[in-house]
Amino acid sequence: MAVPQKTETIAAVATPPGIGGIGIIRISGPDALPILRRLFYPHGGHSAFQSHKLYYGTVRNSSGRVLDEILAVYMRAPATYTREDVVELHSHGSWLVVQALLAEVLAAGARPAEAGEFTKRAFLAGRIDLTKAEAVIDLLQAKTDGGVRLAVQQLQGELLDEIEAIREGLVRILAVVEVAIDFPDDDVEILEGRQLTAQLQQQVIAPIRRLLRLADQGRVIREGVHVVIAGRPNVGKSSLLNGLLREDRALVTSIPGTTRDTIEEMISIRGIPVHLVDTAGIRAHDDRVEELGIERARRKLAEADLVLFLVDAGAGITDQDRMLYDSIREQKHLVVLNKIDLADEDRLSELSAVFAPSGSVRISARRLEGLEELQEAIYREVAVADDVNEQLSCAPNVRHKAILATALEACIRLGKAFELEEPADLLAVELQTALSSLSDIVGLTTPEDVLEMIFSEFCIGK
Numbered sequence: 310m311a312v313p314q315k316t317e318t319i320a321a322v323a324t325p326p327g328i329g330g331i332g333i334i335r336i337s338g339p340d341a342l343p344i345l346r347r348l349f350y351p352h353g354g355h356s357a358f359q360s361h362k363l364y365y366g367t368v369r370n371s372s373g374r375v376l377d378e379i380l381a382v383y384m385r386a387p388a389t390y391t392r393e394d395v396v397e398l399h400s401h402g403s404w405l406v407v408q409a410l411l412a413e414v415l416a417a418g419a420r421p422a423e424a425g426e427f428t429k430r431a432f433l434a435g436r437i438d439l440t441k442a443e444a445v446i447d448l449l450q451a452k453t454d455g456g457v458r459l460a461v462q463q464l465q466g467e468l469l470d471e472i473e474a475i476r477e478g479l480v481r482i483l484a485v486v487e488v489a490i491d492f493p494d495d496d497v498e499i500l501e502g503r504q505l506t507a508q509l510q511q512q513v514i515a516p517i518r519r520l521l522r523l524a525d526q527g528r529v530i531r532e533g534v535h536v537v538i539a540g541r542p543n544v545g546k547s548s549l550l551n552g553l554l555r556e557d558r559a560l561v562t563s564i565p566g567t568t569r570d571t572i573e574e575m576i577s578i579r580g581i582p583v584h585l586v587d588t589a590g591i592r593a594h595d596d597r598v599e600e601l602g603i604e605r606a607r608r609k610l611a612e613a614d615l616v617l618f619l620v621d622a623g624a625g626i627t628d629q630d631r632m633l634y635d636s637i638r639e640q641k642h643l644v645v646l647n648k649i650d651l652a653d654e655d656r657l658s659e660l661s662a663v664f665a666p667s668g669s670v671r672i673s674a675r676r677l678e679g680l681e682e683l684q685e686a687i688y689r690e691v692a693v694a695d696d697v698n699e700q701l702s703c704a705p706n707v708r709h710k711a712i713l714a715t716a717l718e719a720c721i722r723l724g725k726a727f728e729l730e731e732p733a734d735l736l737a738v739e740l741q742t743a744l745s746s747l748s749d750i751v752g753l754t755t756p757e758d759v760l761e762m763i764f765s766e767f768c769i770g771k
């Protein structure tokens with residue numbers, strides 16, 4: 310019979326490298342308290358460590374030399390992050406001191422923690438589910454206020470609750486189907502197909518679809534969008550960049566071909582981070598440098614979430630405009646009529662008519678006119694929900710999204726099977742598929758290699 314292995318005690322520096330006010334070493338596992346007793350000499354000398362109480366004292370190495378004066382705390386299981394015994398040593402924030410302390414802790418019997426191992430232990434102990442563990446990574450890596458808010462909501466279980474509600478809906482349907490399997494000869498019509506279809510639609514399919522939409526919105530909030538300003542030379546692209554930034558960032562001249570390289574800056578439109586890219590005007594040319602610039606512009610265009618296609622309203626539409634427009638019209642875009650100060654109403658109506666199917670926004674980049682309306686239009690294009698900041702309660706990530714898509718397919722097949730009055734055991738198979746995918750999201754059945762991948766994204770010490 311295999312002897313159960315004793316859980317190893319792990320340790321790592323929890324604060325970032327460099328100089329700080331304090332540096333923290335975190336120790337978790339059954340030997341946390343013995344290690345503390347071995348290294349730490351409390352001021353006033355006493356032997357009992359009360360849980361969750363801070364003690365002042367010194368740390369000494371094996372030859373008795375004082376390494377630092379520190380604060381230490383012992384937190385008894387299970388009221389800890391990992392649900393194991395945890396000790397934290399708060400030393401002065403010198404990287405050398407912190408490293409020396411860690412070396413002593415390791416010499417006293419702990420082993421170095423792997424990336425994300427503390428959080429992984431919290432997950433394995435059942436203290437948090439996988440969505441909360443992922444929320445911890447998101448929180449550590451968040452680059453925007455909106456990203457932080459989403460991560461905190463997920464940490465508080467918003468996504469978990471949604472997934473649980475959907476799972477419950479499926480389990481209710483499965484219960485009915487299983488009765489039908491157990492009593493196949495029963496005359497009573499257990500499988501009331503129409504009612505089950507409605508239940509499936511309301512309690513499962515619609516909520517999954519909603520989560521998939523929120524996933525797209527969440528990506529926008531966490532990472533922002535790339536909005537590329539494109540147009541032939543001299544239409545006012547750099548002027549527009551400057552106007553939106555309220556800053557003279559890019560060179561503006563009346564000479565076509567002024568901008569050679571792509572210029573990228575970030576603005577925030579109603580909380581959405583927008584990476585704004587000014588590009589070289591695209592045209593036929595015989596200048597090698599300009600050619601390189603145009604290549605870059607085309608690459609940026611290919612990656613754009615939204616293209617602002619700029620037209621010079623004063624000059625009207627040229628063949629170059631038409632060619633360029635044809636190359637981007639399949640992408641998400643906004644037609645922007647610039648230099649409206651140089652065009653009369655007839656000309657503007659004429660231009661608007663040309664672009665009627667896509668609609669157009671009128672601005673004067675030089676006079677800073679119409680920029681508010683343009684920002685609103687950009688927001689409408691990139692925001693998925695009506696009001697991003699108020700309504701987004703949770704946002705599934707890429708991993709969740711893939712799983713939700715699988716579950717949705719199974720549910721759609723299930724709906725068809727209800728309609729066709731397929732045998733109950735066939736229905737049960739689809740139901741199990743959907744249920745087990747959803748379990749993967751919260752981590753009930755997630756394969757080990759997927760867990761490895763998730764936790765390896767963490768830093769050491771978290």
Ligand SMILES: Nc1nc2c(ncn2[C@@H]2O[C@H](COP(=O)(O)OP(=O)(O)OP(=O)(O)O)[C@@H](O)[C@H]2O)c(=O)[nH]1
Nearest residue numbers: 542543544545546547548566567568590673674675
């Ligand atoms: N009257 C008027 N002139 C403008 C407006 N916007 C830009 N211009 C002028 O148009 C000229 C070209 O502007 P840029 O912003 O450099 O144009 P661009 O599209 O970046 O040009 P390239 O970098 O050469 O591709 C400059 O002389 C600007 O002052 C506008 O709204 N009204």
Ligand SMILES: [Mg+2]
Nearest residue numbers: 546547567568
């Ligand atoms: Mg320019």
